[in-house]
Amino acid sequence: MASVSIATVAANVLLLGALYALVAIGFTLIFGVGGVLNLAHGASITLGAYSAYYAVQFGLGIYVAGLVALVVPGVFNYALYKGLIKPAGDNPVAVLILTLVLSLVVEQVFLAIAGAQPVTIPGFVDGQVAILGGLEANRVLGFVLSWVLIGGLFYFVNRTKRGQAILATSMSKKGSALVGINPDRTYTYTWIIAGVLAGVAGLFLGSFQSLNPLMGRSPLLLSFSIVVLGGLGSIRGSVIGAYFISMLDQLTIFYVSDRLAGLSGLVVLVVVLLVRPKGLFGRELAEG
């Protein structure tokens, strides 16, 4: 029994860690590159999950719905950046209030049209895979896909021109502009990437658990902790932080009480901020 439960915790940590990493990477990209604390990042998660749900309801297959779940948050973030963040760009307090209010509005909209009761979306694949004492194939798919995305992002940032432009902009906007990088376009990319990643996370969180209008909250809060732990702007730190936080969270849920879900992450956040505000990995994006 004990070995089974450890396997369950391990499987949860592996999967949720990857999904939280996706959320946190998006959050940290926007912060590290554009200096914007996007408190509406949780809304992208909710939006991704619910757009998949409505696509399925509309009669589209789950694969098409999965695609919708990527596109809608991407477009949402694009519109958010172009329509609200850019005009208010030099006023971070306005940005904070704006994104916070926007996330509350998204919650209200889904509460109004979908109701508070949880809904579900079907998995991509059925059946089990014989690892760690038998896992749902859908979970394994989510895990693999998340890691493909994380790996792809590493490749993108470190090996492609466009990714290097993002890195350069995060180091020095002026310097990168001097060598011909358009900062506005770079910010736009990071916002879209962040939206898509959040959409993937929302899609899989929704297909493993269930969807509710407030589902974006706890991943957002956890990604605060992850990002602060890993160091603002650090992709590698986000992945490591995501695994650390999700492990802590799962252990708390499993061995203490599920009512404490999310709490350990927040405590870590406060402790890290007080003890080592730079996080474990400092500012990787800025230091190269």
Added chain:
Amino acid sequence: MSGETESTVTDQPEDGSLLDLVDPRKMSGVQRLGLLGLGLLAIFGPVGIVAGLELRVIQMTGALIFATYVMTWDVVSGYTGEISFGHALFFGVGAYTSAILNTQLELSLFLTIPAGILAAALAGLLIGFPSLRLHGPYFSLITLVTPIILISVLVFQPDITGGATGLSGVDTLTRDTVLSYYLAFGVFLLTLVTFLAITRSDAGIVLTAIREDEVAVQAAGLNPQKFKLFAFVLSGAFGGLAGSIALHSAHLGGFAAPSDLLALVLSIEVIVAAILGGMGTITGAAVGGITFYMVVRLLRNVPVLGEFYFLLFAVLTLLFLFFVPEGIVPRVLRELKGRQTDATVAADGGRTPLEITVRKFAEQLRELVGLKGGDER
């Protein structure tokens, strides 16, 4: 620190006694207007009941409590420029401490309410300490998550705290509409007078100076940390008082729920009301708080719009951030005093508290992200 500065009336140009401060004959027009407003509030309770406006009296009770919340935010964030995104923590700590002591140990409210105030003041100290090291976005993150942590703790022990639904059956001082109104009015008045006295004293000048330039305050031989902590403890104590009075009166009717006392929405509404009314003025916070609360109550009855009143206020706040950064009250005062003071020297280089706070926040953010110096966004 405050004891010596509070009572000195150095900002009075003529060497009048303290009594002159409250002498209506020596007041300016604006001050008389404020006094008139307070007078109207003082009689609104019974008069409203007689006039058949009981609902409005009940709403006004809530408005006075809310305005007190807004003032407690303003005395910290409006003056020191460290923006707290989770001020509901103090209301929640005050109310819940009192509620739990009352229900679990069956202590009298006359013991539990002071205990609540003490606990909230302690919470102010605990939140104040990080603010000494963490600035701007990091401080906002800490203040954002602390009420959420408290909610998690409450949910963890539902038999004691009532969990997510709330703790019912807490004793009340009174459930009478008029008496509750006067309780709320008393708390409002006490907070207003205390905060006005402090912010208009030397301590207030130091707090304002911290917002402007912390290094300059240090250079003047003053310890900004001491003053910041003082502001936090003060804010926490009065926030706790307001929260527990809200709970133990007809306003919340002895029902402590996270959604009424700790919710993120409440923290945000407090900030919005302070910005609309006028940040860093206390009076602006008081007026903004009452107005915001009443307008929201009116809007909620409007179909469709009522659901999204929040969005409406968000848009309004943004418009204010750009077009009326000083807030309604200072703007109106300027229009009233208007032309004859145009030539006088503007304090803070004519920048409003909100603008200074925003600029400070932006600088700290830039420092954090590494976009220093001329590398402007």
